[in-house]
Amino acid sequence: MSATAIPNSRRPRGPVPNALTSAQLPRFVELYTLLAALAVSAAVLAMIGFNIVGWLVLTAVIYLVGLGILSSVVENRRKATDRVIRGVVTIAFLLALIPLVSTLVTVIAGGAPALTWDFITKTGGSVFNPQTLKVTVVQGAWQAIVGTLIVTGIAAVISIPIGILAAIYLVEYAQPTQWMARTVTFLVDVMTGIPSIVAGLFAFSLFTLIVGPKAFSGFSASVALSVLMIPIVIRSTEEMLKLVSNDLREASFALGVTKFSTIVRIVLPTAIAGIITGVMLAISRVIGETAPIFIAASFTDNFNANPFSGAMQTLPVMAYSGYKFPSQDIAASYQSAWGAALLLVILVVILNLIARIVARVFAPKGLR
Amino acid sequence: MSKRINVNDLDVYYSDFLAVEGVNMTIEPRTVTAFIGPSGCGKSTFLRTLNRMHEVIPGAHVDGEVYIDGDNLYAPGVDPVSVRRQVGMVFQRANPFPTMSIRDNVLAGVRLNSKRMSKSDADDLVETSLKGANLWNEVKDRLHLPGSGLSGGQQQRLCIARAIAVAPDILLMDEPCSALDPISTLAIEDLIEELKREYTIVIVTHNMQQATRVSDKTAFFNIAGTGKPGKLIEYDDTATIFTKPSVQATEDYVSGRFG
Numbered sequence: 313m314s315a316t317a318i319p320n321s322r323r324p325r326g327p328v329p330n331a332l333t334s335a336q337l338p339r340f341v342e343l344y345t346l347l348a349a350l351a352v353s354a355a356v357l358a359m360i361g362f363n364i365v366g367w368l369v370l371t372a373v374i375y376l377v378g379l380g381i382l383s384s385v386v387e388n389r390r391k392a393t394d395r396v397i398r399g400v401v402t403i404a405f406l407l408a409l410i411p412l413v414s415t416l417v418t419v420i421a422g423g424a425p426a427l428t429w430d431f432i433t434k435t436g437g438s439v440f441n442p443q444t445l446k447v448t449v450v451q452g453a454w455q456a457i458v459g460t461l462i463v464t465g466i467a468a469v470i471s472i473p474i475g476i477l478a479a480i481y482l483v484e485y486a487q488p489t490q491w492m493a494r495t496v497t498f499l500v501d502v503m504t505g506i507p508s509i510v511a512g513l514f515a516f517s518l519f520t521l522i523v524g525p526k527a528f529s530g531f532s533a534s535v536a537l538s539v540l541m542i543p544i545v546i547r548s549t550e551e552m553l554k555l556v557s558n559d560l561r562e563a564s565f566a567l568g569v570t571k572f573s574t575i576v577r578i579v580l581p582t583a584i585a586g587i588i589t590g591v592m593l594a595i596s597r598v599i600g601e602t603a604p605i606f607i608a609a610s611f612t613d614n615f616n617a618n619p620f621s622g623a624m625q626t627l628p629v630m631a632y633s634g635y636k637f638p639s640q641d642i643a644a645s646y647q648s649a650w651g652a653a654l655l656l657v658i659l660v661v662i663l664n665l666i667a668r669i670v671a672r673v674f675a676p677k678g679l680r
Numbered sequence: 681m682s683k684r685i686n687v688n689d690l691d692v693y694y695s696d697f698l699a700v701e702g703v704n705m706t707i708e709p710r711t712v713t714a715f716i717g718p719s720g721c722g723k724s725t726f727l728r729t730l731n732r733m734h735e736v737i738p739g740a741h742v743d744g745e746v747y748i749d750g751d752n753l754y755a756p757g758v759d760p761v762s763v764r765r766q767v768g769m770v771f772q773r774a775n776p777f778p779t780m781s782i783r784d785n786v787l788a789g790v791r792l793n794s795k796r797m798s799k800s801d802a803d804d805l806v807e808t809s810l811k812g813a814n815l816w817n818e819v820k821d822r823l824h825l826p827g828s829g830l831s832g833g834q835q836q837r838l839c840i841a842r843a844i845a846v847a848p849d850i851l852l853m854d855e856p857c858s859a860l861d862p863i864s865t866l867a868i869e870d871l872i873e874e875l876k877r878e879y880t881i882v883i884v885t886h887n888m889q890q891a892t893r894v895s896d897k898t899a900f901f902n903i904a905g906t907g908k909p910g911k912l913i914e915y916d917d918t919a920t921i922f923t924k925p926s927v928q929a930t931e932d933y934v935s936g937r938f939g
Binding site for chain 2: 565
């Protein structure tokens, strides 16, 4: 077979070992092109004034164009398209990573100095000394940590049973065409997209009606968070239950097992890893909510572990109020706001780690 | 324990759609009955009506009677759960419970029916059931390992062990070998031959050689066309069905002339 047997392909340079080979760029051509693009764009920008963003953008453009041209000259159109598209998706991925990494770095840089053992274990606030008539600011987030855990904990206790049971109803009991199932599914869809401030206003006005004006309490914040959390729990649990193969349910029914036992002993254990992961993600989703807690639980510098009366401090609200309503020592307020933000991020990371470990522990073993 | 099945003018519907029409059949105890016929002719649907498993599918309902030793499955007030305890079922795809060990899979039917059982009784039941399914020697050293780690054929025999552990009178098998290799198929067919001594067995199969190998009687189901109900065309001794059937359609099907 001679090279003419493949008329559509570019005639390869050099000796051809067999008819299936065609010209290829060297192995690390992408790296070389990237280095060249960096150098060229640096040189171009050096003439008109250097800045790092422009450098990276120009590099990306030169890289894509250069690699495209190079590849279509040496290789063929298909490979050129492949290389360019691969470059585009990689750049998109890096772009998506920028805000994430930048946020994380900023929070860690801002919060790390504030994060001392005292900050975690002391109740913060301003202390007025009547002798010297001086106000000193104590840095501490203990009241906010306790508040966040109480508010989120109660929200979880309310939402997880309701959410999981509702999902079991939707998947196991309701016929998909039934009006009630359709209504619940529709409402869940709507509630998933509900703005969190609306949930906060709902809880606050509800408790104002029940308790009277100034009804700030950790519990009403929990109710607000539950409104946000229940649809997430229902959605994720529903998806997990749907993943459980119908074969398993049928196998269980065919053994003369009741529907209840089938759900409790077969379906839930099979899906439990996914359900727990979903629940943990729902918790980390609401733990950082600021607006509803701000409305429903307000903020305070006092330590308050009673969710049923009085304002309660939480980490996200502490971060907000530290910035918005700083004490006389503005720098210290900012510092503790950053500290609260970092603590919150750490809490969310811990929750996610727990979710992963739990999912690993409960996952069905020995699957094909 | 083994029981006789009497089917009396049974129609099966999916909502308004008539899927199987007018089946009359008597299945003797301690026999193997094979259901053959083209896909979509209602064999599996009809099989499921013998232990009310069709009710799992929304909208499915029947009209007619099925007697198991004189008790009508469809009499008012019959609990499908207690029906299924007497009529076990093995499915086309092996479906051991993924969260359970081999041992727990065998005990699942008993445990989930919330019967208390001493450890020695449970051990005995596991051993007899697995021996009954010809699986004991292969798994006796790893009873605590997950059932889903077994091979396809072993999983299917595990499912049979699980089904016979609840001591049913009748065993329904919906294409139990269609996903298995010839060696595993042979193991299952040998097993069916042994189980016949204690159970009434009904098996759906697409493999006509298998029907001739394992069954005493064969029922041929057919469908006139898409959207038409499936019907029982002929029901006779397996030898008769495969050598001199009385209906032309049966002969066409078993001899391979069928469209």
